[in-house]
Amino acid sequence: MPTNTKHRRFVATAVAVTLGATTLAACGSSDDDSDAQSGPAKLTYWTWTPGMDKVVDLWNKGPGKEQQITVTVKKQASGDTLVTKILTAHKAGKGPDLVQAEYQALPTLVSNDAVADIAGEAGEAEGDFAEGVWQQTTLGTDAVYAIPQDIGPMMFYYREDLFKEYGLTVPTTWDEFAETARKLKEEAPDVDLTTFSANDSGLFAGLAQQAGAKWWTTEGQKWKVGIDDAATQKVADFWGGLVEEGAIDNQPMYTPAWNKALNTGKQIAWVSAVWAPGTLTTAAPDTAGKWKMAPLPQWSKSEDVTGSWGGSSTAVTTDSKHKEAAAKFATWLNTDQEALAALAKEGGIYPAATTAQLSEAFAEPPAYFSNQPDFYTRAAAIAKTTAPSAWGPNVNVAYTTFKDAFAAAAKDRSDFGAALTTMQDETVADLEKQGFEVAE
Amino acid sequence: MSTLAVRKSAPAAGTTPGTAQGPPARRRRIALVPTLTLVLGALYCLLPVAWVVIAATKSGRELFSTFTFLPGTGFADNLSDLNAYRDGVYWKWMGNSALYAGLGALLSTAVSAVSGYALAIYRFRGRETVFSILMAGVLMPPVILAIPQYLLLAKADLTDSYWSVLLPLVLSPYGVYLARIYAAAAVPGDVVEAGRMDGAGEWRIFTRIALPMMVPGLVTVFLFQFVAVWNNFLLPYIMLSDDEKFPITLGLFTLLEQGSNTPALYTLVITGALLAVLPLIALFLAVQRFWSLDLLSGAVKS
Numbered sequence: 150m151p152t153n154t155k156h157r158r159f160v161a162t163a164v165a166v167t168l169g170a171t172t173l174a175a176c177g178s179s180d181d182d183s184d185a186q187s188g189p190a191k192l193t194y195w196t197w198t199p200g201m202d203k204v205v206d207l208w209n210k211g212p213g214k215e216q217q218i219t220v221t222v223k224k225q226a227s228g229d230t231l232v233t234k235i236l237t238a239h240k241a242g243k244g245p246d247l248v249q250a251e252y253q254a255l256p257t258l259v260s261n262d263a264v265a266d267i268a269g270e271a272g273e274a275e276g277d278f279a280e281g282v283w284q285q286t287t288l289g290t291d292a293v294y295a296i297p298q299d300i301g302p303m304m305f306y307y308r309e310d311l312f313k314e315y316g317l318t319v320p321t322t323w324d325e326f327a328e329t330a331r332k333l334k335e336e337a338p339d340v341d342l343t344t345f346s347a348n349d350s351g352l353f354a355g356l357a358q359q360a361g362a363k364w365w366t367t368e369g370q371k372w373k374v375g376i377d378d379a380a381t382q383k384v385a386d387f388w389g390g391l392v393e394e395g396a397i398d399n400q401p402m403y404t405p406a407w408n409k410a411l412n413t414g415k416q417i418a419w420v421s422a423v424w425a426p427g428t429l430t431t432a433a434p435d436t437a438g439k440w441k442m443a444p445l446p447q448w449s450k451s452e453d454v455t456g457s458w459g460g461s462s463t464a465v466t467t468d469s470k471h472k473e474a475a476a477k478f479a480t481w482l483n484t485d486q487e488a489l490a491a492l493a494k495e496g497g498i499y500p501a502a503t504t505a506q507l508s509e510a511f512a513e514p515p516a517y518f519s520n521q522p523d524f525y526t527r528a529a530a531i532a533k534t535t536a537p538s539a540w541g542p543n544v545n546v547a548y549t550t551f552k553d554a555f556a557a558a559a560k561d562r563s564d565f566g567a568a569l570t571t572m573q574d575e576t577v578a579d580l581e582k583q584g585f586e587v588a589e
Numbered sequence: 590m591s592t593l594a595v596r597k598s599a600p601a602a603g604t605t606p607g608t609a610q611g612p613p614a615r616r617r618r619i620a621l622v623p624t625l626t627l628v629l630g631a632l633y634c635l636l637p638v639a640w641v642v643i644a645a646t647k648s649g650r651e652l653f654s655t656f657t658f659l660p661g662t663g664f665a666d667n668l669s670d671l672n673a674y675r676d677g678v679y680w681k682w683m684g685n686s687a688l689y690a691g692l693g694a695l696l697s698t699a700v701s702a703v704s705g706y707a708l709a710i711y712r713f714r715g716r717e718t719v720f721s722i723l724m725a726g727v728l729m730p731p732v733i734l735a736i737p738q739y740l741l742l743a744k745a746d747l748t749d750s751y752w753s754v755l756l757p758l759v760l761s762p763y764g765v766y767l768a769r770i771y772a773a774a775a776v777p778g779d780v781v782e783a784g785r786m787d788g789a790g791e792w793r794i795f796t797r798i799a800l801p802m803m804v805p806g807l808v809t810v811f812l813f814q815f816v817a818v819w820n821n822f823l824l825p826y827i828m829l830s831d832d833e834k835f836p837i838t839l840g841l842f843t844l845l846e847q848g849s850n851t852p853a854l855y856t857l858v859i860t861g862a863l864l865a866v867l868p869l870i871a872l873f874l875a876v877q878r879f880w881s882l883d884l885l886s887g888a889v890k891s
Contacts, residue, residue, distance in 0.1 A: 195830060198847045201674075224832040226839075226846035237736055237827060241743030245830060408653035431855065434650040461848065 190215040190474040193245040197227035244468035260542040266292035270476030297501035301422035301459030330396040344398035347555035350548035355456030371588040377499025377573040389565030420459040426515035446566025682840035694814035695760040705768020726762030753828040771806030
């Protein structure tokens, strides 16, 4: 049996190596277990915003240096996968101190106890934000789970030159929008006003939000899911009808074909949000200066509301040993004028803080919209009209179901109502499976 | 195995009596079908590569607006943009990938060699059980293990370190399996016995006699592991949060997923993907001669 001992010795060595490395790692990280209240704090921050390291440098050299709070950026990829990663890290107690989180992901993080209530440390920041934006970080409670960073108020983008060429006017209501689509089909049968795409659930959620939908609400201790409420049904029927009659295209966005359609004038409008200039710059580079932005069409002439698509916040995790320091940084990052100007310049974000929306950084329109000098003035006015949103703990499930059910419905040009029912049922089923009580 | 088949069928196509019966023209037509199939297969594999090569030469303006297989004019710009992106973090990712894949594959090959040899040569109680468990490991997709491995390594405070990516790779069930099969075929029991008679210790027999015989098989294990680690995504994704430690797969992913208000850096990702393939190609070319040795020795031994 000489091999047995050999083998065992090898295993023992491997374990020894592992343990050695463990001790080393433990030595390296033990220095940030210092006083939890004040004193030097080293914070880690998971974010996907480009150039965030440069913004954080401002903190580390300025206010952070005075308060002995050093922040290290660990750049991440955005999206639902990051939420999973945060929750996995939280499960192991290895979460960073600060995370960037999209608004619709906050309830998921809160219900998993991954982000901390910082009402005590950062509650006074409320005044810097529009009510509808701030409410997304409180989830309608007294707690504050994050500081809003950027927002994505929805707008209507259209090719000014082609609208003129086809004799179209900019729609102000959704009825006019449908008429415009039909009229365009008569003028130029191979050109589409826009497409209904099921590959980004945020668009549909924003449209439903504009119509007044409240997808998740609480009733006592129970969740109530209203994905198939009247408002959402109205939105689904509207777009389903347009797709069914062929008035608009049914191909997904963000594909090379979609880029080409925008770039060559096969699609001449896009329902999008304030960040659209960035997307259009890569998708339709040859049409710079030919687009214009207008408010989203309304459901009735007297209304003036928009939905939001995208946007994110800065949250402090429950794993953080320096909650107060982390909250201080999060507040500075999203309310300090210098920080916000740097965020706009380096990260290209549209700030949630209302004072920053008209600051120096937004005096000039985006280069792609040089033909619309008042782009950001109008954007700030539109941002004020953002409808409140209501997110729940399993937005990811609703979004996934949306993609599957609506993509199939759009492809077959079939009834969107059935797809909506599927979305409602699966979301409720998942909530119940997760152990939440759901009100009927 | 497949190479053996090819070697056998190559002369077969020309000289077997079956095909000799027909006229020469017919023989050619028979050869046409496999040739066509192979050409189609090659096209299927190479078209995406060609796409990457050509797309990497296009500037952001040209990428989606010009004809797919029309070379663009932006290759030099793409390269310098990639080089300049966040002070050349791309090369850091490339270095990390090389470290994970190189060291990871080396360690895993070493473990595979030792365990494969032990399983093939020694007879001890529980040998088949150990081997069966390893075989079960072959059937288990590594993706499933990523999260449990993360939670385990978190207990040892090893997450977000180079070790967190290297350690889970060290034991490769497939590598052990290959090494065992290869050792059983390439290292005759008589040779080991002769070594013992001459008074060599077990370790000496392994390193001096068996290991050189196993080299071609181990090269295969090394290459398999290297490619697997180079392309690995989920394990480093879960383990690492510091993007200075990211391998290239993760780095390129962060370039794509920049949040809704920033466009994906397609041109950088495509150019980065093209450059990331080059080390693999170089490795295969460099190690090719060991592989042909593999074929020869395999054929002689069996």
